[in-house]
Amino acid sequence: MERWGRVAGIAEHERQQQVLRLLDVDGRVSVADLVHRFGVTAVTIRKDLEVLERRQLLARVRGGAVSADGADEGAFEMRLRHGTQAKAAIARAAAALVPDGAAIALDCSTTCYHLAQELRGRRNLIVVTNGLRAAELLSDSGVTVVLPGGTLRRSSWSVVGDFGDFVGSRGRLAMGFFGVRGLSREHGLMELTVEETTVKRRLAAACNEVYALFDSSKVGRFALHSFAPSQRITALYTDEGADPDALAGFAEVGVAVHRVPVAHAHTTTGTSA
Structure with a gap:
């Protein structure tokens, strides 16, 4: 220590x-x-x-x-204060992927909250999310927000639980954006709790493209449950502090890896996404 x-x-x-x-x-x-x-x-x-x-x-x-x-994830408000420069840079890069009129998924991570800020004002955008803070942020900006049912989890301000085929039965989503607790080539994108994993697995399964958004502190971090295998991942977006060697395995299986430049990256203290 x-x-x-x-x-x-x-x-x-x-x-x-x-x-x-x-x-x-x-x-x-x-x-x-x-x-x-x-x-x-x-x-x-x-x-x-x-x-x-x-x-x-x-x-x-x-x-x-x-x-x-x-x-395990810590309080949402606390995590939101950490690594803000890296998360904002990652969110800006991811926002460039989203066209007007798209139907997309966002999870309850703080990086996706930053992405929601970037998407305010997009025309005819539909966002399916289990993140209450992202939903609140987007609700008054002209974006159509869809919340699945479930149980409120206060630590992450999210709705969790198995909502069945709520999304998939209503058609496909163009793309989904997900924070992670950890990741590996063998197991793909991972979370620590069963509740969060269940929701993310359902959302990811309904998306044509799956994007992981995470700051460099998540690389090599311990996690338990996979919600998207490597073959389902379209691309990884992280900050320039991530060790490229640690992510090389994803590139080898065809996953695009983007290390986003961050202004004053040395001042960030991010530990959570």
Whole structure:
């Protein structure tokens, strides 16, 4: 954990976000390490962990905390603040693929939220999405928004669950855009939870073209469930920080790989898509 360095004198909210970022990478934090890192008392750190546990973003254990079941993706609002330059650049590149009048799918990822911002005002566009924030953003911009049924998941502001053939029975979508928890040549695009995987698998199956949008922190990251095999992927869009060697396997099976330039990429701290 020392690779993160010591950060003293930061505000409570930012300190708690740093704790969640550490958990996202390491899976566990200790009170002693956090006291050293932030230069605050153990009492302060325990209060931070208590606050985050009440929000179901972690689980406290003896001497520290671990990632909480059901909060694997982290809070949407927190993820939206991270890696914004990379995600915005990826979204702009992806938006160039979408013509007026198309019917497309967007998932509930924060990168697709940035894509939704780019698509506001497009003419005669139909967007099928399980992302409530993207739906809200597009709803007053002239875009027709379709939400499948399901159960509200507050941590990602999404609708999850198996909505059957809700999309496929109504015709094909031209293209779909998806964030990922991880990816590999063997398993394609992956998520961590069954609920998110089920929705993305249904949406991807209804799309003629499947595009993955993710910042470079997702390369090599652990995930469990595949929602789109490599042979179904049209292209990957990531930022220039992604290791090209790590993505070479996709190019070998015919998947186009786009590493998008990002202004001031060194200032981004993105860990989630």
